[in-house]
Amino acid sequence: MPSRRAEPAPFPLPPNATIGIIGGGQLGRMSALAAARLGLRCHILTPDTDSPAGQVAAGTTHGDYDDPVALHRFAESVDVVTFEFENVSAEGLDLLASLRPVRPAPAILRISQDRAAEKSFLNRAGAATAPWRPVGSRDDLVAAVAELGLPAVLKTTRLGYDGKGQVVLRTPDDIASAFEQLHPKPLILEKFVDFSHEISVIVARAEDGTLASFDTVENRHREQILDLTLAPARVAPEIAAAAQGLARRIAEALDLVGLLAVEMFVGADGRVLVNEIAPRPHNSGHWTIDACPVSQFELHIRAVAGLPLPPAVRHADAAMKNLVGLEEVALWPEILATPGLCAHHYGKREARPGRKMGHVTRLFPKGALPGDEGVALALGPVPFSRAG
Ligand SMILES: Nc1ncnc2c1ncn2[C@@H]1O[C@H](COP(=O)(O)OP(=O)(O)O)[C@@H](O)[C@H]1O
Ligand SMILES: [Mg+2]
Known part of the structure; x- marks a missing residue:
């Protein structure tokens, strides 16, 4: 005790x-x-x-x-x-x-707990999001669909993670069943973003305003659960820089003391839209344990403890693959036997479908992150979802 x-x-x-x-x-x-x-x-x-x-x-x-x-x-x-x-x-x-x-302050947590509060805050802070509407009733949903068009995603405002509490609407026939599935929880309707990439930035901020952010990374989801993160993101430098600017601006607007992950979509038109924020370490930053002198977790701890924040530099490129569910964690013996895989097991006794059990990270010399074929080869026994 x-x-x-x-x-x-x-x-x-x-x-x-x-x-x-x-x-x-x-x-x-x-x-x-x-x-x-x-x-x-x-x-x-x-x-x-x-x-x-x-x-x-x-x-x-x-x-x-x-x-x-x-x-x-x-x-x-x-x-x-x-x-x-x-x-x-x-x-x-x-x-x-x-x-x-x-730390971070309760007011920041309250914003990130509620998708409507989060998106209102982001829009006020000058960060573009997918167009969205609050939905309290079936009539609201019908009106929101008329305004935003389809496809669109209906989401619960609270307690969503790994795609839980979300339904995609593709035709007007989906309206009634989507509403039935999620009602009576408070909801928002969001326009479906035809994205070329999903990217994220993890930024830490100290009480004196010092900022440190890791390079922009690219995220691939499978069944709405993060599958693969590539560091750095394979996007144009202007896009990576726009994402950095957004993350830093949001950290400042929140008066953050701590760590913040900012998930973003790169639209087909090259515009960067913010999807959601999380004021804590994030799955898309796990690669930093192996590729950086100071990981996202150490930056989180440093920011919370009031210790100095060094710049969030990396000494390697990286591919991080989540081990989700029984099938992937069953590869553990092969993973341990594969040279070059940095293996992380979370110590969960029971695997369930969709449950994150661990991850592996493969490092590459800086500037040498290969294409999908090279990443697949480097991950050895662990399959990942290829770019669609
Ligand atoms: N408006 C949208 N357009 C396209 N894809 C979406 C949209 N909203 C969510 N998604 C997909 O679903 C994933 C999970 O949704 P997200 O809003 O990040 O919720 P959470 O991570 O809390 O479950 C996203 O990473 C993305 O792949
Ligand atoms: Mg998300």
Whole structure:
């Protein structure tokens, strides 16, 4: 049982201070591993008794994210609170913020928890998104379809991940069934973007305004779950630069202290549209563990602990492939036997369809990221979805 502290350690946190992480998944696990390298401890809040993060952290508070008693015990065990899981209630966040510094700030989490708030914020900050409309009723949906046209995507405003809570509408006949599937949750309708690429940027920001962002990367999804990330993105330099500018502008508009991932679409016309933001480490930044002197997880920990942020440089190009579900993690013995694959297992005992079990990263000399055939060859036994 960690000792209770009346007062948290001041920033910058010294070695052996404790960072509290809400959520016990792989993002927390890799954050805790990065913190350990800096001599910092992590303490996890999760309902799970054998969580990926808890397995490698200094301590865990077992409890629900909305249980005030658990939140209290958790906050009193740590010097600062951050999260790898975004869906903490507003009351829970307020309670935490009354006890300890919370980084990124609860107001940022609230924006990212709600797609309507997120898109309104982005549009106000001058970041273009796919055209969208709030949908509260079937009449709203009919009107939104008339305004935006089809195809379009109906999304729940809250609790979506890996494509959950989304239905694509292709013809007017899809309206009724899509609405039935997702109603009565609050919804938005978004125009379907005919994108040439999905890209993302991960940016960290310190309290003094220092920014550090990793190069723009390219993401391929399979069944709406991230499958492959290529670093750097194989897009025109102007597009990569536009993405950098957007990510930095959004971090500033949020007055971020912490780490932020910005997912974007490159339209067929070359315009960069923001899809969504996540104020935490992101799956499209896992390659940074192996390709960068300071990974996204270390930058996250540094930003939260008030430590200096070095520039987010990389010493290699990289391809990162997720291991999703039973079939892919079953390749683990072959992966371990393949020279050159950096292998990461999240310690989850049970594989389920769509569950992220681990990832592999393959490095290439800087500037030598090959085309799809070369990437396929370099990933050895692990198949990925090719560009369509
Ligand atoms: N408006 C859209 N147009 C085209 N593809 C979309 C659109 N919205 C989502 N997608 C696809 O679905 C994936 C998941 O959607 P996203 O909005 O990022 O939700 P989440 O990641 O929270 O599940 C995206 O990465 C993209 O591949
Ligand atoms: Mg997404």
